[in-house]
Amino acid sequence: MIRLTEIKLPLDHEEGEISQAILKKLGISEDQLISFNMFKRGYDARKKTRILLIYTLDVVVENEAELLEKFTDDPHVKVTPDMEYKFVAKAPANQTERPVVIGFGPCGLFAGLVLAQMGFKPIIVERGKEVRERTKDTFGFWRKRNLNPESNVQFGEGGAGTFSDGKLYSQVKDPKHYGRKVIEEFVASGAPEEIMYVSKPHIGTFKLVTMIERCAQKLLSLVVKSALALALMIFIWTTTKLQV
Ligand SMILES: Cc1cc2nc3c(=O)[nH]c(=O)nc-3n(C[C@H](O)[C@H](O)[C@H](O)COP(=O)(O)OP(=O)(O)OC[C@H]3O[C@@H](n4cnc5c(N)ncnc54)[C@H](O)[C@@H]3O)c2cc1C
Incomplete structure (x- = not known):
């Protein structure tokens, strides 16, 4: 090309x-x-x-x-340069030890996703609530001043920028095209396709909550293959915040 x-x-x-x-x-x-x-x-x-x-x-x-x-x-x-994301490892067959990721903000989300795509079964620990619950708490504070110190704009599934308009202006100099991987995953999770090419990509307000949910689902489905197990894991996710 x-x-x-x-x-x-x-x-x-x-x-x-x-x-x-x-x-x-x-x-x-x-x-x-x-x-x-x-x-x-x-x-x-x-x-x-x-x-x-x-x-x-x-x-x-x-x-x-x-x-x-x-x-x-x-x-x-x-x-055209090779922009395909290169995984740094592949989980050995019968791997029993599992990596632990603390926090499910953008860094934790991508760490977990890439680990799962490499075949590992990451355990993700998030102190806050799942993203829909968090939305209620965050807007509760913004509108009625009811602060939940454990569930707010900072803490919870999706991390700090979940309630922003999703400006993606970082990685301007990105010789290894790592940003491309992030953008591709965002588009696969429902972000507008134009973020693939516009110079100042912008996801748009209120889209991030659904995207975070889809990313989490994708991660879970990679880690847990059977539908029954997936349903169980989502239950565990929403009740204890521990992804196993
Ligand atoms: C209002 C707002 C708007 C923003 N808008 C944009 C924007 O448009 N574009 C942009 O690029 N950036 C934006 N940012 C910045 C962006 O959100 C951060 O750069 C990004 O979230 C950092 O990601 P992170 O994963 O490192 O940390 P965080 O997003 O802070 O995620 C850390 C996660 O770890 C969890 N956690 C913390 N301590 C523990 C613990 N002890 N145990 C378990 N879990 C824990 C937290 O609950 C949280 O979910 C915005 C930030 C805010 C607050």
């Missing part, structure tokens, strides 16, 4: 103009362009009268090797 950077189009461009810009940039005909995917969309608003969208596009073409050779000196035509 070829990655094209700095493809600039007017703010109000038609959808078809993206593929036309690819053809123009690479000097190829329509039948040589197999497909393309938007990796990133930023903007240049320095001139208020001429705001531009700036695309980074991953392009599949018939004659990739030939084009890479042709554009060898062009910094805006390069091979």
Whole structure:
């Protein structure tokens, strides 16, 4: 796959103009362009009268090797980097010891999820309540000033930012593409797909609660394979906060 950077189009461009810009940039005909995917969309608003969208596009073409050779000196035509998340380990067969993760904020959630995806069966300990209960407690404080010191905007399933609008502006410099893994998991859990490519991704208010629930379900289903066991685990999760 070829990655094209700095493809600039007017703010109000038609959808078809993206593929036309690819053809123009690479000097190829329509039948040589197999497909393309938007990796990133930023903007240049320095001139208020001429705001531009700036695309980074991953392009599949018939004659990739030939084009890479042709554009060898062009910094805006390069091979698409390998962005696939590489797991650092795989749980040995018959592993009996289990990793313990303390807290189910974003760090605990991803630590648990990645451990489960590697085949481990993490035990996750969270001091606060499950996310729906926590929502009631948090809004109870914000609206009526009833503070529950154990269940609030700081403590509970989902962690501190659960009731935010979900701005995802971190990992601007991310040479190993770790942020991509996070974004992919968020989209799989119901975040808007555009967070995959917009320059300032933003999940949107009130979506995080459902996303946290889906992430937790996914984690549980990886750890506990049978439906009956899953139902039991969800019961344990919501009553004792101990995921086994
Ligand atoms: C109102 C608000 C809005 C925010 N908005 C954004 C945003 O839009 N974008 C953004 O990127 N960041 C935002 N943040 C920051 C973001 O929430 C944090 O950076 C992030 O939550 C940190 O993740 P964490 O997992 O390290 O810690 P936390 O989210 O704090 O999670 C820690 C978890 O551990 C649990 N815990 C603590 N002690 C124990 C214990 N002894 N035993 C068991 N469990 C324990 C807690 O209950 C909690 O669930 C916001 C934060 C707040 C408060």
